[in-house]
Amino acid sequence: MASEPVLAIRDLKVRFRTNDGPCEAVRGIDLDVAPGEFVAIVGESGSGKSQSVMAAMGLLASNGEASGSIRYRGTELLGLSPARLNAYRGSKLAMIFQEPMTSLDPLFRIGAQMAAPLRRHKGLSRKAARTRALELLKLVRIPQPERRLDSYPHELSGGQRQRVMIAMALANNPDILIADEPTTALDVTIEAEILALIAELRQRLGMAVILISHDLGLVRKYAERVYVMKAGKVVESGATSAIFERPTHPYTCALLAAEPHGRKAPPPPDAPILLEARDLRVSFDLSRGFLRRERAVLHAVDGVDLSLRRGQTIGIVGESGSGKSTLGRAILKLVPASGQVRFEDRALTGLDRAAMRPLRRSLQAVFQDPFGSLSPRLTVGEIVTEGLLVHEPGLSRGERERRAAEALAEVALDPALRNRYPHEFSGGQRQRIAIARAMILCPALVVLDEPTSALDRTVQASIVALLKQLQARHRLSYLFISHDLSVVRAMSDEIMVMKDGRVVERGPTEAIFEAPQQAYTQRLIAAALKC
The missing domain is CATH 3.40.50.300 (P-loop containing nucleotide triphosphate hydrolases)
Structure with missing residues (x-):
């Protein structure tokens, strides 16, 4: 050099x-x-x-x-x-x-967290630090930056939170990023x-x-x-x-x-409908302060319909903040929603928490942030078998150990590692642990929220193959939420494209990729082919 x-x-x-x-x-x-x-x-x-x-x-x-x-x-x-x-x-x-x-403190607003390093390293006043924080949010193209300064981390999408982290890292013009x-x-x-x-x-x-x-x-x-x-x-x-x-x-x-490849075999034409949603809506009140007269409402999911068959995968794509993850949580009844949701021909809409508990075994999720969903105080073996303690309490400790070993082996992790803790694993390994925890209960429906986003390409391909194998073996149905269109293409029978809480286009996977009708869908696919 x-x-x-x-x-x-x-x-x-x-x-x-x-x-x-x-x-x-x-x-x-x-x-x-x-x-x-x-x-x-x-x-x-x-x-x-x-x-x-x-x-x-x-x-x-x-x-x-x-x-x-x-x-x-x-x-x-x-x-x-x-x-x-x-x-x-x-x-x-x-x-x-x-x-x-x-990395973001859930108890502090975004503006306060961004201002802290600016005040420490640059000696800026509170007002000047807030002004600089606003400039940085605009720089990384956060929508409504003035409002986001006063937001908490949980009020931002995963992509928006990452952009906040990027803005914070660039705040002091570092020598090495x-x-x-x-x-x-x-x-x-x-x-x-x-x-x-x-x-x-x-x-x-x-x-x-x-x-x-x-x-x-x-x-x-x-x-x-x-x-x-x-x-x-x-x-x-x-x-x-x-x-x-x-x-x-x-x-x-x-x-x-390495690249996810192949196309998913479609479910049988007579496969029964497992899940239906009609006019599903989720709104968040963004108003602040009891004296504020104007009400600000975010329609995160705005009138979405879907129908999912046994053994089918529906890919849900769209930009950060489009409502993809909120839709998945609404279907699982993890956020308040209006509209109708039926699972195995049973209405879920009016069920309370106690009534939903027996159904949780059949309705599993793998979330985007594996570290946030894995308890740092439990070993991997304990994490993977948490669901068994609830849904199969009669199992002996030895049987749970055996099931944990099998689940970890299925996601290409060494079962001998089950006595370690989450922080001892890489991001990709933690995501595989989260998948094992969901799969150990053999659910009927799995909401996969960016399940491969933390994985390198070689592991992505193996995880896609694993998910397909499990689906074929157990007739699992997936809602596959992702911004990685190559993985979505390899996994999905149909695709729903979301923007601002609405479905703007839907159809068979190859039809969407080969002949997208909406300009928004065309832009997403063009961006995916950037390299």
Whole structure:
């Protein structure tokens, strides 16, 4: 490299103490980042990508330890006290985390959380920090930014929360921006804009970028150099063009070749209807303060109808905030809704919480944010078998252990890992744990809310294959909510396209992809083919 690295990592090793003995997450890697350079780190979940940069930020879990050398402009960061590291974190090195809901404080409004680092690192007044926070929300294209400053994290969609995290990371014009799966929660039309924004700021500010991503299309488009990691080691590195056009390591070749493929076999024509929804509506009152006269109402789901057969998958797509996830929660009776929902020809609309409890076994969900839905105090085995304690209380502990082992094996996780805790797993591994927890009860309907968004391409393909196998074996029905249209295409019989709470287009999967009728659908599909 022509210039002195702004970040130089040498022989970095990261180890975690676990109930099953030490776990070697990173095994002696070297990595350099020049000033203003755009570097990407790719690899499967559990390859050590995130733990490498977490070590650089001094953010390893309490049972983790790092050795080697991490130098920022010649200053050794490894071993610095938290107080001394704080002089670098947030101002010199900033990080966008993979799971925004666990990074935002649910008790504070967005504006207050954005203002805190601005006041600490820039010394801005309360008013000036709020003004700057508003500028940043506009920069990352948050709709209604003035209103969002006073919103709580739970009032934003997953994509909107991620954009808030990006705005916070960019607030102090850092020297190095570490982006750990920054577009995981974003729909296809926004993710390209966000990466373009980061690239633009990098040019304007001379900022270096480290991108950790399983989206190889984005890596190819924006990164200048690539490091490929497998099992805690760098197996290949070099210029992006060379890595993509002339990969030398078999693992790199496998990554580049991975893509969800195949088409789902349709359910039998006479398959019975499992779920029906008619004129489903969900509204949220956004008014604040008891003296406020004007009532602001958000119609998150606005008159949606659907009919789902046994063994069928309906893909639900649309931009962040379109109402996809809210629709899924309304069908599961997790949010108040009006309209009619029938499951197995039984009306769910008037059922209270107690009456719904016996049906929960048949109505399962896998949510977008696996870390937020997994208890940090339970082992993976305990998490996966939570439902069995409720729905099969007569099972012995040994039988629950056996069922947990089978469920973990089905989602390509080693059953021997069931005594570990969620924080000891990568984001993709945590999502597989969440899938195992849902599948262990053999439900009839599963609402899959971005189930592959945190997974790299090689694991996505295996999860898609697994979901198809389980569906065929047990005649499962899926509502598949996703912004990843390639996965939706591989999984779905039909597609519903949502915008502003309404269904703007629906039809058989191939008809939607080959001949979309609405301009909005055409834009979504065009964005998905950006790379």
